[in-house]
Structures are given as structure tokens and as C-alpha cells.
Amino acid sequence: MTAEPLDLLRTMLLIRRFEERCAELYSGGQIRGFLHLYVGEEAVAAGVCAELTEDDSVVSTYREHGHALARGVPLESLMAEMFGKVTGCSRGRGGSMHLFDRSRRFVGGNAVVGGGLPLALGLALGDRMQGTPAVTACFFGDGAMAEGEFHEVLNLAVLWRLPLLLCCENNLYAMGTSIAKEHGSTELALRAASYGATAWPVDGMDAVAVNRAAARAVDEVRGGAGPVFLELRTYRFRAHSMYDPDRYRAKDEIADWRDRDPIELLAARLRADGSLTDADLAEIDAEVVARVTAAVEAAAAGEEEPVEELTRFVYSDTSTAARSVR
Amino acid sequence: MTAEPLDLLRTMLLIRRFEERCAELYSGGQIRGFLHLYVGEEAVAAGVCAELTEDDSVVSTYREHGHALARGVPLESLMAEMFGKVTGCSRGRGGSMHLFDRSRRFVGGNAVVGGGLPLALGLALGDRMQGTPAVTACFFGDGAMAEGEFHEVLNLAVLWRLPLLLCCENNLYAMGTSIAKEHGSTELALRAASYGATAWPVDGMDAVAVNRAAARAVDEVRGGAGPVFLELRTYRFRAHSMYDPDRYRAKDEIADWRDRDPIELLAARLRADGSLTDADLAEIDAEVVARVTAAVEAAAAGEEEPVEELTRFVYSDTSTAARSVR
């Protein structure tokens, strides 16, 4: 099954507007810590997550707003988390890099590059051992692929034929380090294939292409074929984080990629085949912007966790160890 | 350049007799700690080390007697180390798993599986940055290849075109775990090739074949082509360590491999082409046994490091920090 292109467009717009607002809020000091934007990469999250069922799990990175939104985590709880409010999806304890939503099986936000991979492997293992047909999708970057964890996890996933969908977001950079300085061999899908996994590269700026690839991949994984590795070729339009002056990328390169903006690309296609008018798009956009605005207002109005609760959740409330930190 | 087959035979016999004696001494309690024997794998160390010059470096594992002997570390200092004497190559501090000899650029003995790989990468980097034509040979097992370190190191070695010779001793087991339970894809050389390294499998029971492969590989590496990965297909005739009851291998499998004993294989070939008589072999053997016996006697007679010296070498003698542990 594949998704309706219009739904993909809506998801991408939601991510885009959400993050543009986050950037403003960061400048205003309402959002703090590190903030990594996904602008430019929306097609990946939208295309992949549309193929997941509610029993599937998702593991993400610190560049995770897109994954969380595409997964259906309510934007109110996400925005409240960015504000550090108790109404946030992690009760204000996580912030931008640690969004969690158990009811959507969104298992975070991991700020250690590669750190989500072993966790995702375990989610897949747990599902497999319990005989459910669920799939775990794990997002990570081209940079993460150089970490030892990637190697260990892909090998184990193949060895145990685990239902793991590895979504490598190849945006050509790990912070300021270009892929040519990260990998001796930059054909990432080919390398993954050498482990015995099905693997192929996908145009990560084309939401429909991503969605089709994800549909096929999820099908294979759910069918018990073991892990599939998708190399999603994409680009981040903005700097690595709000701290990054982006000294290392050529203006031309950025401009070329911006010409392939995934939202404009899909909108243009839908316009061309007559399924979208400018008015439709404006309406969707207005609706999305209104939702974001409402979420920001709700977040601003949310309560803060009282400091008396600081050590809550270090241990489970039911654990006797919880007493030790009170 | 390749080595004289007779020299390879002599090296292999030395390793074999040395280790047989170690096994006895272990039962007698003169050698303690962990003891991992190389019996059956001698062709690998003999064949590879014969191609190294004195400026090259060697990094090994805990199954390292063969590498140390083939590298030319004096067997007296090795045996004394096994006895824990101050006359040992590591002054009794290392034991079987941590043999070192700076004058032969034998940089140990590493008992953490995969732990020698990053170190070897650095030796190669240091050589390259100083413009010397030296090569670093790093030995490790099929099991080690599953560790993240392998992945990180091979990628970096290719990326930086470092003079690193990766010698993967594929003896089909990591302790009791067979290769089919270690790797999703067991064609190890193919996987290494996917990183962009030259890689090929070699019959590790045939010392001449190993030596020829090593000659070609060292040539390439020294020439600046970057790392080469050799998959040396071999087998350990004995258990993993002296503690291992070897429950996991079929008797037949062991017997089949014993039929391809690298020493007998080479001796038979030399006999067949007339370059070795039974008397020659007996003479070499006697000479080797005599050397081992002398080394054992010297080791037994060696002094122990006085306990007052316990904390020496925690810091360099010239460091002011050395005072803190006195």
C-alpha cells in the first residue's frame, strides 16, 4: 500500500511550518538547548512513516521533529516539550532531542549518534520473539553509518532476520564533515548490501518515491525477509544546528538542492496532474499554520514541572530504589 | 619477495614446540592466567611475518605466541614472560596475553577482542605522517570482525589510505560460537572489499600460499594503495583456551582439519620435491626442541620482579605523576 500524495504533502507542510516556528522561538529564547532542523528532508519522514501501522515502532535521532510529526505524535505535546513544559510529550525532561510518545510507539529521540540503532534492534527482537508482525523503523544519518554500532546492528539484524527497517538519511554531511571525508566508500547502499541485507538508494527529495520504496521495504521486512536498508538521498537546507554558522558548504550547492525542495516538487507535480490548485495549497498551508500557532499558544500556557518532582522517574514509582533519590 | 619454504617450516615448528611446552607448563602451574594456543594456525604467522621488515610494526591478540615468535621476539624472553619473571619481554607484567617487544616493533598482545585494531590504525597513521615506508600488520579473528571497531578502523584506513595490513584469522569460531552464528554474511573478504579495500581469501593452512599472498599484500600496502585485508582460512586444533572443554565442535570436523596440519603439509611438499629428508626434519625439530628447553630452563631460573616495584611504569619514571603512586 502507498499513501495519498496529498497526505504526504500535508505532512511535509506540517513539519516545515512547525520547524520554521521553532527556529523563531529559538531566537526568542522560548526553545533552548540544541535545536536541529529537518527542513529539506521532510519527504523522508513523510514517505516512510506513512507506511507504518500503529503496532510498528519508530526510533529517531536528535533531528527528529519530522519523524515525530509524521508518526502522528500530537504537535501540541511536541511543542510543549520544546518549551520544557510538563504538558510536553516527555514532561519537559527531554526537549527537542528527546521526544517520546509511548502511545505511538515513538521510542525517541537519541542524541548520541548511532545510539538509537542498538535500541531499535532490540525492539525488533522483542517483536519477533513475541510473534507480532510489527516492524521497527530506525532513522539515522550518513555520519552515523561510520560508527561501530551500525556495523554490529546490521550484522545482527541480518543474522537473526529481524524486522528492522534501516532508514539512512544521507544528507551528505555529518555536521561540517562531507561524506567524502566520512566514508572510504560512499555508496552506502552497496555497503549495507554486503552484510546480506536488501538495500537500495532512493531519491529522498521525492516524497512519492520514498513512499513507494518504503512500501516495498516494509512489505519485505514484515514478511520476515530480515532487515532492509534504504539510503535516502536528501539534503538539509539549514545549518546543522542553531549554533552552526554553516561555513563548510558552498552557496551553490545549497541553492541547487533548494531547487529540489520536496514540498515544491510534490506540489508542482500535483498541480501539473490537476489534483491541486493554488487555492488548495493555500488552504492546507493556512490550516497547518493555524495548528502550529495553536500548539505554540498551548505550549506557552502550559505548566512547568515543579522542581519537587526533579527526581521522579529516575526509578519507577513502584521501585524501592525510588526512595533513594527522594 | 617471498620466503624460503624451509624457513617457514622452521618457524612453524618453533611455534608448535613452544606451545606444546606451554601447555605442559600450564598443567604444571608454572604458567598461569589465560593461555590461548595457536596450534594449527602456524602457517598464518609464519607466512605473514616473513614478509615484514624491521621497520614494520605488528599488533596481535591474546592468541599471540605465534605472531611474537614469527616476528623474531626471542623465545627466552617470551617464555620468561609466561613464567611472570622480570626477565620476560614485559617484565612479568603482561603474561601470555600481553607480550611486547619494542625493539621488534611488536606492540602487543591485546586481550580485548578488536582492541588492537584502533591501535594498529594509529601506528599506520604515525608512519604515514612521518613519511616512512613502514607497514603495520594487525592480526585478529573472525569473531573480532563483528565488533564495531573493525568497521570504524577499516573505513578510516581506506579513507586515509593508511599502510595497514589486516590479517583476519578466520578459524571458524569465536570461542564456542561458530561463524554461522557470528556473521550474517560469512564471506569475510567480500565484506571487507565493500569498504573499498583490496581483500581476498587465502588458504591459511598452506604456509607458502600465505606467504605469497602476504608478499603481494605488503607490496601493495607499502606502495601506498591503502589497506589490504587478507582472510586467512585456518583452524585451531586445540580448544579456545586451557579452560575450554571444547564441547561445540564435532570430532570429525577437528579430524578433517588436522589432516591438513600446516607443518605436515609443507613438510610433505618439501619431501616430495626432494628438498627435505626425514633426517633433515628430525634435525630441525631437535634443534627447535633444544631451544625451547633452554628457554624454559632460563625462564625458571629468572628472577621475579620485587613487589616494591609494583607501581613502577604506571607513569613514566620521568613524570611527576609517578610520585603519586609510590
Add this chain to the structure above:
Amino acid sequence: MTAKARSKATSSAKGPLVETTYRDALREALREALREDDRVFLMGEDVGSYGGCFAVSLGLLEEFGPERVRDTPLSESAFVGAGIGAAIQGMRPIVEVMTVNFSMLALDQIVNNAAALLHMSGGQYPVPLVIRMTTGAGRQLAAQHSHSLEGWYAHVPGIRIVAPATLEDARGMLATALSDPDPVLLFEHGSLYTMKGTLRADAGAVDLDRAAVRRPGTDVTLIAYGGMLARTLEAAEALDAEGMSAEVVDLRTLRPLDDATIVGSVRNTHRAVVVDEGWRSGSLSAEIVARIQEQAFYDLDAPVERVCSAEVPMPYAHQLEAAALPQVASIVAAALRTKG
């Protein structure tokens, strides 16, 4: 609470006594766990066909099959992380990291996922995971195979650290750890596997909240855990001959520490010695000293003494290794020093 009541708190078995070893007690605990709960599985290097690096899991593969006694490749970070994920997904994994020495390769998963997920997620993701590993020196395994790093783990909020020093605890700690909603790290000392003794046939779960007074005494409190308990008890006997009555506290749980039992004993004896196989500087012994002086400063008649390992990568040679480790004589000497 009296010393007797305190040590009783760890056991309630009443069956006949049977001969066993620390290793067999650990194995029985594993077997029982695998039998009683389908969600439990054991995973690690060589837990299966090899029979366990120290033969603890011998026979379990045959009994429970390769899905539930799961051999892993050498990939510490991946399989520890896999345990975390599987725990979240509803399983009750027991991950064996062969020895503490190799656990450094999985440290990020332990600290940044296992220990942090519950809090980071605002309470959504508890991680009911047990990680077992061997710790300690004393068998001439040299620098890379002789670490005692459980004190490091005891620094990390979000996990519980336990160290069985007796047969009863070897038999009983696993069940309690498995019923804990949060991650528990269980440290088995390599020199204890062959320890023999008797155990109640119906011995089972023990509490993980209290330290135990293993020997009552009045003049000095000796505090130890895991591999150091036996020699600390020996030292206590030797001190008797010197006319000094030593109470011996076995910490059992290294995080959270049971301050009440530790400090309670020192309040009675006014003197204390902490025995810790870790390198002295920054070892768990320092934390115990700090807590004693914080909570019983005015009860102390002398500075708290520490007997730890020398600050040296563990050497292979037997005489050097013996000199590096806490010994009965050094414990006795430290206790006598507290008398001034």
C-alpha cells in the same frame, strides 16, 4: 533493628540444606527464571553451545533452545542495546556481558539508554532489564581482564547495582532483579564461582534493599562486598585473636546504598574499614567513607580506613598481583590502625 533482624531480612527459606556452589546457585536461578516466565531469555557471547564462559549457563541451551538461550556475536554495544529494546517491547531479557572488562564497549547503551530512558521520556519507558557480568581480579589475568568497575556503575542514577557474595544471594538476587521495573546490573566475582557451601532447597528471591551484617561485632565495622567478603570475614576472625571484635557488613547492593545498615553499625562500633577491590582513588570505598563521615561524624573515634587495590593496571606475575590486591593482613592492619 538489631544485627540479627537485619541479616534475616535477606532470607525466608526453611527447606532442607543441600550442597551447592556459587556457579550452580546462579544456574539454578537462571533455570527457574527461564522456566517461570516466557518473557525471560538469556543472551550473550557463548551462553549457549559453549556453556557459558564460566559454565554458569551450561545445559540451559539444551533445556530452553536457541531462541531463549541466545548466542551473540562479539558485539557488546549492539546486544546490550538489543536487551534494552526487547525489555521495552515486553520481554524480560537477561543480558550476559561476559566480564566487566568488555562492558566498557556497551557503556553508552547502559548509561544513555538503559539508565536514562525512563526519566528522559517523562516516565513512559521503564526498562526491566537484567545485565549480568563477571568482575574482579585474582586469577593472574593481567591488566585488561582484571577490572573491578562496579563502582563506576554505582555512580549512575537509574540503575540498580547488586553483587552477590554468598550462595544465598547468588541463588536469590536474579529473581528479585527480574521483578524490578528498572535495569539491574548483577556483578558476579570471578573467584567465587567455585565457592562451595549449603543452601536451603527452597531458597529463592532475596531482597535487594538491605545490606547484611554477616558477622556481629562491637569494636570496628568492616565493610565489604562481592569478592572481598570472604577475606574480610577471615580478617574479622584474625582480629578476634588480637582482641578486637569486628562486625562485618556485606553491602549486597551497591546502588542504592543502604546507609541505615552501614551507618547504624558504625554508630555502634565507632570505627570502620572499607574493603574494596577497585583502585583506591575514586572507588566506591570513597563514597562509603564520605557517607559515614557525613552521617556519623561525631560517632567516629578514628578516621575511616580504606583497603583497596593498588593504583596500577593489574600485573600478571603472581607476587605483583597479590601485592596489588587487598589481603587479609592488610585488612587486619587497617582495623588495628583505627584503634590508634
Add this chain to the structure above:
Amino acid sequence: MTAKARSKATSSAKGPLVETTYRDALREALREALREDDRVFLMGEDVGSYGGCFAVSLGLLEEFGPERVRDTPLSESAFVGAGIGAAIQGMRPIVEVMTVNFSMLALDQIVNNAAALLHMSGGQYPVPLVIRMTTGAGRQLAAQHSHSLEGWYAHVPGIRIVAPATLEDARGMLATALSDPDPVLLFEHGSLYTMKGTLRADAGAVDLDRAAVRRPGTDVTLIAYGGMLARTLEAAEALDAEGMSAEVVDLRTLRPLDDATIVGSVRNTHRAVVVDEGWRSGSLSAEIVARIQEQAFYDLDAPVERVCSAEVPMPYAHQLEAAALPQVASIVAAALRTKG
């Protein structure tokens, strides 16, 4: 030695004062090192074209080229190991592990190779390596990016641990570390990079053996290092208003600890507070308390107090993070408690 003589021991520069920052001082130290010794090179993630994660190495790539300012992939274990190997082979590498949080991925290389090789090889292989990393919390980076684990490293024999808290030390510690024959880990606190002040134009190498008395006082000794020094000095000022004269000791080197300076001060003041950003249990503060009570027990008028981080994975929300960290008010309160 008087307090004055002690703090003088860290400096001998006499040039004119120039304005600078902690970041610029660190960069100058790197530039000088790269200029003066061909064997020196800087290696780590984003040290080159990005300009350094915290802009410390900005401009050095342009000045020294990609061989000597070497960007690495995300492979902490491999490139830290590569630094060890290169050091053995005759180079003088400075490895930057972006932050202490990621250093856990390289821990095996640090503990089992860098720290152990010299001893394990019987003296044959010293490892003249410097590893730099950022440490600490306070910028709302949450659980996985706010660790203060330098106390863990201070547990490991064979390495030296230093933590510059002043501009002078930021400028001077690297040169001394590079001249050390053994591995040195240098911890820069993330909140200090923007710290401004003046420095002698000819400021250079500083000793790494002594703690420094940063403020003399008579009633209580406040002990801190790195990111906690500034607020400890603030607390000392506040204590003046309360009529309590506080002496402030900056540890500077966390291993080996300078017992003489620490204990010497406590012997004069009879009271002490240790401030440590690490989680309280098992932090470096415990070791310092243990040493004080071991060496100055009879000089103490009150238990040594500790002000540490709450034992919680660092939360993101500003009010929770602030509550978790040592603050001026908590330091002041602890000092006042020692008065009884």
C-alpha cells in the same frame, strides 16, 4: 608553603595584559603547539572545516592544513585508538573527543590501551597523547549531553586528568600536557568558552602538579574545579557577608590529586565543602572527602560537606536543570552548615 606561593606556582608570565576568552586562550595554545612541534597534530570530529564544535579550532585548518588539523568520521573508538598508536609511533597527537558524553564510546581504548600500555609492556611503551573534551551541563542539553564524567577518568591509573578553570590554565595546560610522557585528558567546561578576562601576552605553560588557592580565607575551605570554580568564588564572596571567610581551592589536576594543598588548607580552616558537578554518589567529591578525613581527621571541626548534582539524568527544562546543579546558594548553605 603559603597560599600566595602556592597559587604563584602556576604562573611566571610577566608581559602586558591582553583581553581574551577561554576559547581564544585554548585556540592560542593549540596554535602554538602546532607551530612549535611538527609532531603535533589535532584530530577529531569537525575540528577542521566546521571550525571545531565550539569554535575552539576555528582557523587552524587554514593555517596548518588537513593533515595536521584532521577531520575524522564519527568513529570515537577508532580515532582515539589512532591517537594512541600515532603517539607510540613518534607523533604528539591531540585528539579531540567533542564531548565527554561521546568519550564512553572510546573508553576501552583509553582505559585498556592509553592508560595500560606502559605498565603492561614493562615500561616499553609510553603513550604521549593528549585528549581534549568538553564536559558539563548547564545549557539545557538534557540527559545525554550533560555528563560530568571526569571523575570516572580520575579513577584510572596511568593517565593524568586536568581541568582548566581559568584563562591562564586554558592557555597553559596544553603545552604542559604535551610535554608529559604519558596520556593527559584535558576537560574543558562547556559553559566556560565565552568567559572573558585578561591574560599576560607571554602566558605559557603552567605546572600540572599543584592545586591553586584562588582566594585565601580562614574559616572554611571550598574545593572546586572547572565549571564550578566561578560559582564557588561567588559563594565565597557571599559568605563574607555572612561573616565567614572562605578559602577557595581550585583542584586543576584531578589525577593525581594534590593532597598537600587540599589538606593543607583544611588544616588551617578546620571545615570544608567540596563542590562537584558530578552526580553525588561516587563522584570525585567522595574521594576528596575520604582523603581529607584520612589525612586531617583530627583537624576537622565538622563533617566535610558536599554540593553535587542531583542524582538524575539531566532534565531539559530550565527550572529542573537549575535545581539539579550546584548553585551559589547551595554552596553557601553547605558552608554555613559546617559552622553548626
